[in-house]
Amino acid sequence: MLKGTIIKGIGGFYYISTENGVYECRARGKFRKEGIKPTVGDIVNISVLDEKNKKGSLDVIEPRRNCLIRPRAANIDQAVIVFASVSPDFNEDIMDRFIVLAEQQKLDIVICINKTDIDSEEKYKKICDMYSKAGFEVIPVSAAEKRGREELYNKLKGKISVLAGPSGVGKSSILNMISPEAGAKVGEISKKIERGKHTTRQSELIELEPGTYIVDSPGFTSLDMRGIEPEDLQYYFREFEPYLDDCRYAGCKHLNESPDYCGIKAQLGINISEERYARYRDIYNEILEERKR
Numbered sequence: 609m610l611k612g613t614i615i616k617g618i619g620g621f622y623y624i625s626t627e628n629g630v631y632e633c634r635a636r637g638k639f640r641k642e643g644i645k646p647t648v649g650d651i652v653n654i655s656v657l658d659e660k661n662k663k664g665s666l667d668v669i670e671p672r673r674n675c676l677i678r679p680r681a682a683n684i685d686q687a688v689i690v691f692a693s694v695s696p697d698f699n700e701d702i703m704d705r706f707i708v709l710a711e712q713q714k715l716d717i718v719i720c721i722n723k724t725d726i727d728s729e730e731k732y733k734k735i736c737d738m739y740s741k742a743g744f745e746v747i748p749v750s751a752a753e754k755r756g757r758e759e760l761y762n763k764l765k766g767k768i769s770v771l772a773g774p775s776g777v778g779k780s781s782i783l784n785m786i787s788p789e790a791g792a793k794v795g796e797i798s799k800k801i802e803r804g805k806h807t808t809r810q811s812e813l814i815e816l817e818p819g820t821y822i823v824d825s826p827g828f829t830s831l832d833m834r835g836i837e838p839e840d841l842q843y844y845f846r847e848f849e850p851y852l853d854d855c856r857y858a859g860c861k862h863l864n865e866s867p868d869y870c871g872i873k874a875q876l877g878i879n880i881s882e883e884r885y886a887r888y889r890d891i892y893n894e895i896l897e898e899r900k901r
């Protein structure tokens with residue numbers, strides 16, 4: 609038995625990274641019978657069938673911590689949510705949706721604010737301040753000037769991370785800054801996908817160093833909130849957490865209740881930013897509206 613992580617799956621073969629290198633494995637028939645599809649990121653046990661040619665059999669899949677649908681990958685540890693401070697202008701509404709989706713998947717979150725080199729008014733400082741106060745790790749970077757690389761890299765170490773964020777904010781550029789090899793590899797893969805058009809495929813894990821991986825395609829391409837239970841939304845705004853017990857009524861929605869009775873509303877402008885709260889309210893109402901349809 610050898611423990612490893614599935615880093616790639618193609619045509620029924622799985623490539624499993626272990627302490628003795630990468631093995632090409634077929635999955636045992638029982639998985640199909642049980643309706644389990646081995647997935648990139650799965651932590652598995654294999655038995656080695658042919659050491660010289662690095663071939664084996666995938667025998668056991670450990671229970672998953674989470675499983676993202678797009679990109680399809682299991683056991684992702686962390687989302688690095690990338691936004692630009694300018695060009696495109698920072699959009700807090702979209703940012704908070706990315707955060708909510710990452711919290712729902714129980715991912716660690718690192719917020720990365722890019723393009724600080726062209727942010728002449730230093731707007732990024734206010735953004736960093738708001739999100740650090742809300743309890744997030746925030747790293748300002750400039751992929752163009754390779755600023756912030758060390759700090760970001762340290763956050764990736766020992767984890768499987770997915771880069772998320774709108775297009776044009778610099779995700780590819782940041783990956784290139786972190787690792788030109790990884791950047792080139794992802795570039796190649798996305799070209800292949802473009803050529804192949806609608807082929808469905810699993811993601812691939814790109815190894816930065818042993819134990820440290822990046823998922824090859826950006827996470828949460830859709831910001832669909834319909835999978836979120838309205839009463840769970842409060843848990844996806846992490847700065848609410850210390851005050852939830854202060855609400856007088858069980859099941860407080862923190863919407864129309866008076867600040868005298870609601871721990872969250874009592875903290876507005878103090879320990880909870882009015883802006884973040886406004887997004888809680890908007891997303892909450894939007895989920896309710898969607899459910900009426």
Ligand SMILES: Nc1nc2c(ncn2[C@@H]2O[C@H](COP(=O)(O)OP(=O)(O)O)[C@@H](O)[C@H]2O)c(=O)[nH]1
Nearest residue numbers: 722723726750751752775776777778779780781
């Ligand atoms: N000035 C500046 N431009 C950047 C920076 N990072 C990326 N860009 C530019 O922003 C555009 C989008 O970058 P890209 O990495 O493709 O974004 P992605 O869509 O998120 O992968 C490209 O023209 C990049 O050259 C940066 O730190 N500073």
Ligand SMILES: [Mg+2]
Nearest residue numbers: 776779780781
């Ligand atoms: Mg890109």
Ligand SMILES: [Zn+2]
Nearest residue numbers: 855860862870
């Ligand atoms: Zn409340």
